[in-house]
Amino acid sequence: MKWLLRAVSGCLALTVLPLAAHTSAEQGPEMIGSLIEISLVFLLLALLLLRHYRRRKEKALTEQTQLLSAMIESLPDIVAYKDKEGVYQLFNSHASQFFGLTARERTGRRDEDIFDPVTCKLIRHQDRDARQRRSQTRHEAWLENAEGNKVLLECYRQPMFDAAHTYIGLVFLCRDITQSRQQQENLEYLARHDTLTGLINRNMLHEQLNFALQMTRRNNECIALVFIDLDRFKDINDSLGHNIGDLLLRDVAHRLKSNLRDSDICARIGGDEFVIALSQVEEEHVQEKCDQLLQKIAQPYHLQGHLLTVCASAGIAISPQHGNSAESLMLHADAALNRAKAQGRNCSYVYSEKLTINQHNQLSLEQDLRKAYAGNEFQLVFHPQWRTGNARPERVEALIRWPHKTRGMVSPHEFIPLAETTGMIMELGLWVLRTSCLQFLHWREEGLMLEKIAVNVSAMQINSRFADTVENILRELNFDPHWLELEVTESLMMSGITEVSQQVHKLRELGVEFSIDDFGTGYSSLSKLKSMPVSVLKIDQSFVRNVHKEANDYEIVRAIIAMARSLGLTVVAEGVENQEQEDTLRNLGCEWLQGYLYGNPVSGEDFSREYSADGSEQTNVNRAE
Structure with a gap:
């Protein structure tokens, strides 16, 4: 409004002042009348402009109100x-x-x-x-x-x-x-629960376990933490598929949950690992309750036409004597679980302080194992295999040894499982294969014409690239595949795992032979044995040890040899240590023998000296003695 009045006043000033400067006295009254008329015109114009301005403002206000109303409504x-x-x-x-x-x-x-x-x-x-x-x-x-x-x-x-x-x-x-x-709650649920089984996960387990420990300390009670791991669950996944494996995990979770109280905790922390916290339980009854749960797990499962039986191992830690925090209890229960598995699986084990000492030793041994591989401290020794009636060995088995600087000679039974769990077995296994092949070629250059060299292979080595890796090494060394025999365990060869079968068949087509080590200790069936591309069965020394004086061992060995003959397989008896064993095995028709009766495993150089063409006469003397 103020700007409009200023505009009218300005217009009047611009009109009146010039006229006044050029007006005489006689023209005064007439000029005043003109000025009044002009002023009225400007005033009318101002009123018209003011009315127009107000209408525009009202319209704008109305439009703003309508816009605001539309926004609120929408x-x-x-x-x-x-x-x-x-x-x-x-x-x-x-x-x-x-x-x-x-x-x-x-x-x-x-x-x-x-x-x-x-x-x-x-x-x-x-x-x-x-x-x-x-x-x-x-x-x-x-x-x-x-x-x-x-x-x-x-x-x-x-x-x-x-x-x-x-x-x-x-x-x-x-x-x-x-x-x-609801979505937020779902996300929070997923963050705290296992989607497959509906059990709580590791994160929620820590929270609930720490709270339960606070309550037990307040009430002067104990709480038992149980780690449960399914035995050989990977074999089920590999042979029947992950869908069956998932169904099995759901059923196991249901059995565990349905056999626990509301006050107990049940969690799945990964793979086939379950954790149970038993509250308000007497310490002397913990292992009994744990074994009852293992028995429930071991009952048969009917899954999509498959009848399955699975066993489990369990490790137990009890608060307060084994720890007052979730972390310490879980650590100790896990150590007890590992001990249960090492004892043969399908059992439970209660934690003791000795396990922690063993764990520290294992950790120290693992570090030494890595240093030994990096420092080329491992050695190979070679054990001959004799055809009955021959004076010279025709085959040889390569064995790895670890002469530790402070521990002395570390047993393969101790460091091979450690290499498998740490993943070092892949590198170590390839080193054994390459070094064995090089030594075999060196012997042939010296004139020691052995028929084959056998190399042990771990189950962890046989993956989708195993056959190609072996083939590349043989091609690189110009090594005839027919000279190589790979020894695998009976359980691995008979597992039915598709990947293992594919890799074995691929190498068999190349000319590499396979033997089943420690035969008789597993669960082979004749039908499976017929379908597997194996050439050699090695009878485990546990049957050979008393074959000359125990009727059961004698019959087992006789049956293995007869079965092998019917399938066209070669039989090697391991662990022959005395003449009575050799005579019995010869009478049963065992063609190949191996053991300390024929000498200890020796280095490649010693093997050359002892079994070279020039040393054959000395060999006969040694055997006769």
């Missing part, structure tokens, strides 16, 4: 305004639909007209809180919508004040967060 949230008297003056469309209000009911309503008494009391309390704070507040509330469904609302209140800071009402904005809260 919001997917509840928007409402309640005046200082507690009367609702505004509900947007979404609010009307939510509460089931008609067009007439969108104004003039109070809380009592819409909500139940309990909700009204809560709303009044929250309104008062917002007025007192004189700032925006946030609350969550479960309200029932027009369809009768409970909905979780996130509600914001903004108190309104006029220029004099007098309270005039409240603006509400409420958003439906039911779905997002």
Whole structure:
């Protein structure tokens, strides 16, 4: 308005001042009349401009109001305004639909007209809180919508004040967060639970176990932590598929959970590993309860047409004597589990301090193992295999040895499993294969024409690249594949694992022979043996030891030799140590013999000296003695 008056005054000044400068006395009255007319014209113009301005302002205000109203109506949230008297003056469309209000009911309503008494009391309390704070507040509330469904609302209140800071009402904005809260809870559930079995996971186990330990300390009670691991679960996964494996894990989890109390904890922490915490239990009854759970697990499973039986091993740690924290108990229970598996599986073991000492020794041995490989400290020795009636060995087996600087000679039974668990067996196994082949070639250059060299292979070595790796080494060394025999365990060869079978067949087609080591200690069937591409059976020394004086061992060896003959397989008897054993085996028709009766495993150089063409006469003397 002020700018308009200034504009009119300026126009008058621009008109009057020039006229006054050029007007005489006689023209004064006439000029005054003209000025009045001009002023009236400008005044009229000013009024017209003012009216136009007001209309524009009203139109703009109307448009802004309409725009604001459209925005409020289009919001997917509840928007409402309640005046200082507690009367609702505004509900947007979404609010009307939510509460089931008609067009007439969108104004003039109070809380009592819409909500139940309990909700009204809560709303009044929250309104008062917002007025007192004189700032925006946030609350969550479960309200029932027009369809009768409970909905979780996130509600914001903004108190309104006029220029004099007098309270005039409240603006509400409420958003439906039911779905997002459900999603959040689902994510929290997934973060704390195993999706396959529904059991709690490692994270939740730590929380619940620490809380349980606090309660047991307060009540002077004990709690037992049990680590359970399924025996040979990988074989089931590999032979029947992960789908069957998953079904088995679900059933195991169900059996465990259904045989525990509500106060006990049951978790799956990975793979086929389960953890159970038994509270309010007497220490002397812990292992008994654990064995009962193992018996439940061992009962048969019917899964998609397959009848399966699986056993489990368990390690037990008891608080407070084995630890007062979740971390220490889990560490000690895991150590006890490893001991249970080492004892033959399908059993339970209670932690003792000796296990921690053994663990430290194992860790130290692992570090030494890595240093030994890096420092080329391993050695190979060679044990001859004799064809009965011959004066010279025709085959040889390569054996790895580790002369430790401070521990002395470390047994392969000790460091091979360690190499398998640490993954070093891959590198170590390839070193044994390459070094054995090089030594065999060196003997042939010296004129020692052996028929074959046997190299032991760990189950961990046979992966999808095993056959290609062996083939590459043989090609690199120009080594005839027919000279190589790979020894594998009976359990591995008969496992039925597709990958193992594929790798064995591929190398067999190349010309490499396979032998089953320690035959008779596993669970081979004749039908499986017929289908496997093996050439040699090595009878375990546990049967050879008393073959000359124990009827059972004699019959077992006789049956193995007869079966091998019917399948066209070569038989090697291991562990021959005296003449009585040799005579018995010869009479049974065993063609190949190996053992200390024919000499100890020796280095490659000593083998050359002892069994070279020039040393054959000395060999006969040694054997005769």
